[in-house]
Amino acid sequence: MQSDDFIQKAKKSLSSNECMAFFCSCEIKYSGRAEAHLPTGDRIIIIKSDNTILVHQPNGSVPVNYMKEGSSIEIDNKDNHAFIKSYNQKHKDSLQIEIYLIHNFISQRLEDGQKIHLEGSEKDMSDMIYDNPSLISKDFKPLAREEHTKYGFIDVFGYNKKGELVVIECKRYTAGPDAVTQLRRYVEKIKSLRGLKTVHGIIAAPKISPNALKMLDDWGFKFVSVNPPKRLETYKKSQMGLNDF
Amino acid sequence: MQSDDFIQKAKKSLSSNECMAFFCSCEIKYSGRAEAHLPTGDRIIIIKSDNTILVHQPNGSVPVNYMKEGSSIEIDNKDNHAFIKSYNQKHKDSLQIEIYLIHNFISQRLEDGQKIHLEGSEKDMSDMIYDNPSLISKDFKPLAREEHTKYGFIDVFGYNKKGELVVIECKRYTAGPDAVTQLRRYVEKIKSLRGLKTVHGIIAAPKISPNALKMLDDWGFKFVSVNPPKRLETYKKSQMGLNDF
DNA sequence: TACTACATCTCGCAT
């Protein structure tokens, strides 16, 4: 495809609020939160109707360059090839794409009012623990979940049989050192806010890393193995289906 | 585009290690680390030669669904429309795309051996501090940077004029509570490993949040304002260029 | 492979 042809189509796509995708050989420079340069190669480029720009290499799931929605986009001719310049005032960054060869191009107005519905988040996990406190221990009496205001962002907290406060930090995956320091912060915060000497801390996660477990021991906290909800639900079913053959 | 036509093209694209992109109306289900459902709407779909799948809605910079490289991909006909099934054994997850309408389609073999060159990471920031210790204080004598082995993942550490150890944690952005607990972990680790009573901790970042600053004070650490390197470098130049008009 | 921390992280929610 000729550069002039591409520029005309791309401008039309932008002005009619369409989304476009094209494959091209290009060179890219980014400046803003960092400085980046990507030498010439074949890329997949998407420009959406909200002026989001995504540049993908032929492998991998992460864009090699991008600009977020609300950026300005200019498309010009420079030395007989197309040149895309994008600025984002909010994020103070800019992207420049020098296009040496356009392999193909598609553009279309897209309609999509749907939002993804997701189950199995950490919130769902803390809800599960709140509703099934025996997952932690038979003595645990939950008081509240997802306290985002008074005591910080504590996932679940409650009492043990002695009436002592228990703070639970949930993680959907292997808990690392960060999870333990997070728990430690919350426990200390509650201690100081309520003037208590004894507040228990529990990490609820499927696994915990060795270093994290050592830190947990050092601070007198406990680990309880809990599997997050909704994990693999449909996957397992379809695997069962496959195994029927 | 007819469903049969799409299926044929897509299969050919997969078998010849091409990358493809198309716009379509579709419905998507994901199962694995969570359960997700996305009702029918217009989407942009990319399938790369490494079997990475990306599904984008018309707005926003993040894919609404995806499968990582190395997944299996099957494309079939179901009730007269195309159906894409993808499984990833490693991540134990699966994606199903039911395609009701294909708006367009491009496919191409792409060649790209280039890697992005990026400057301005946290590593670059710790290097800058190591090379310019006066950014921290006129008394700071750096000893090592990026110690990933003996004492943990410490960005920079060194001595003050009294010969006491100083640990520096760099952050490219506003330092929050996490940065302080991270620093605290490193300082305590060094204290215990070396049997020292006095080890200083410093957060080097452009800003620090109020909560983080309070925690820092509580633990006797210090904050030093340091701007990350390479930020806005070319951006500023081009803005200057713009302002010339 | 598991562990650890960075990321042009992005996103949502509360203050």
Next chain:
DNA sequence: ATGCGAGGTGTAGTA
């Protein structure tokens, strides 16, 4: 707007 923490986080570096 900023602060704060989750994410189907992803990715790189290392033991």
